[in-house]
Amino acid sequence: MILLFLPLLIYGAGSLGSSILKIARQFCRHILVADIVEEKLKEAQKSGATYTIHVQRENFQEKVLAYTQGRGATVSIDAACVADSLQLLLQATGNAGRVITMGFSTTPVPVNPFLITSKELDIRGSRLQNHMFGKAIEMIREGKLDLSHSVSHTFPLTEAQAAFDLADRHDPSVRKIVFTFS
Ligand SMILES: NC(=O)c1ccc[n+]([C@@H]2O[C@H](COP(=O)([O-])OP(=O)(O)OC[C@H]3O[C@@H](n4cnc5c(N)ncnc54)[C@H](O)[C@@H]3O)[C@@H](O)[C@H]2O)c1
Structure with missing residues (x-):
C-alpha cells in the first residue's frame, strides 16, 4: 500500500x-x-x-x-x-x-x-456513488478499520422518533445511531 x-x-x-x-x-x-x-x-x-x-x-x-x-x-x-x-x-x-x-x-x-x-x-x-462499500467492508473484516467507537447509540426501529430527536440535539456525544430490528 x-x-x-x-x-x-x-x-x-x-x-x-x-x-x-x-x-x-x-x-x-x-x-x-x-x-x-x-x-x-x-x-x-x-x-x-x-x-x-x-x-x-x-x-x-x-x-x-x-x-x-x-x-x-x-x-x-x-x-x-x-x-x-x-x-x-x-x-x-x-x-x-x-x-x-x-x-x-x-x-x-x-x-x-x-x-x-x-x-x-x-x-x-462525494456521496454514495464511488463503488467503495465492498472495499470498506473488506477493511473492517480484515481489522484495518476499527469502527467500534463510531456507534454511540442504538435504538429499536419502533423508537425511531426518539433517535431522530437525539440526533437533532447535536450533542457532541452523538455519533452514529444504529436501529435494531427485532
Ligand atoms: N456526502 C455524504 O456522503 C455525507 C455523509 C454523511 C454526512 N454528510 C453531511 O456531512 C455533514 C456532517 O455530518 P455529521 O453526521 O458528521 O455531523 P456531526 O454533527 O456529527 O459533525 C459535524 C462536526 O462539525 C463541527 N462543526 C460545526 N461547526 C463548525 C465550524 N464552524 N467549523 C468547524 N467545525 C464545525 C461540529 O463540532 C461536529 O464535530 C452534514 O451536513 C451531513 O449532512 C454527508
Whole structure:
C-alpha cells in the first residue's frame, strides 16, 4: 500500500469527519483536523490526526499554513458543511489542490471564484456513488478499520422518533445511531 505524505485537511470531526479520518489514516500520514469542539479534536488526535486546529480559538488559515510548510492542504474535505466552510477550504487549499464538498444544504453560499481560478483548484462532490462499500467492508473484516467507537447509540426501529430527536440535539456525544430490528 502506498502511504501519502501530502497534507490532507478534514474540516469537521463529527460522525462523518471521524470516519473519514479512520479511513484516511490507512493511506495518509499527514492529516490536519479542524473543529470547534475540543473533545472532538482530542478524539481525532487519538484516531491519528497529525495536527488539530480549534477553529474558534486559533487562526485557522495561519495554522494550516504552519502545518503544511506554507503550501496549504493538498486535499481538503468539508465534513462540517457549515455556511462558511467551502470558502474557508478554498483559502486553505494549496495550488492545484482538491476540495471535496459533502454537504446536503441547498442554500447558496458565497465563495471567491478567484481562489479556484488562481490556484487551479479541483472541486468535487462525494456521496454514495464511488463503488467503495465492498472495499470498506473488506477493511473492517480484515481489522484495518476499527469502527467500534463510531456507534454511540442504538435504538429499536419502533423508537425511531426518539433517535431522530437525539440526533437533532447535536450533542457532541452523538455519533452514529444504529436501529435494531427485532
Ligand atoms: N456526502 C455524504 O456522503 C455525507 C455523509 C454523511 C454526512 N454528510 C453531511 O456531512 C455533514 C456532517 O455530518 P455529521 O453526521 O458528521 O455531523 P456531526 O454533527 O456529527 O459533525 C459535524 C462536526 O462539525 C463541527 N462543526 C460545526 N461547526 C463548525 C465550524 N464552524 N467549523 C468547524 N467545525 C464545525 C461540529 O463540532 C461536529 O464535530 C452534514 O451536513 C451531513 O449532512 C454527508
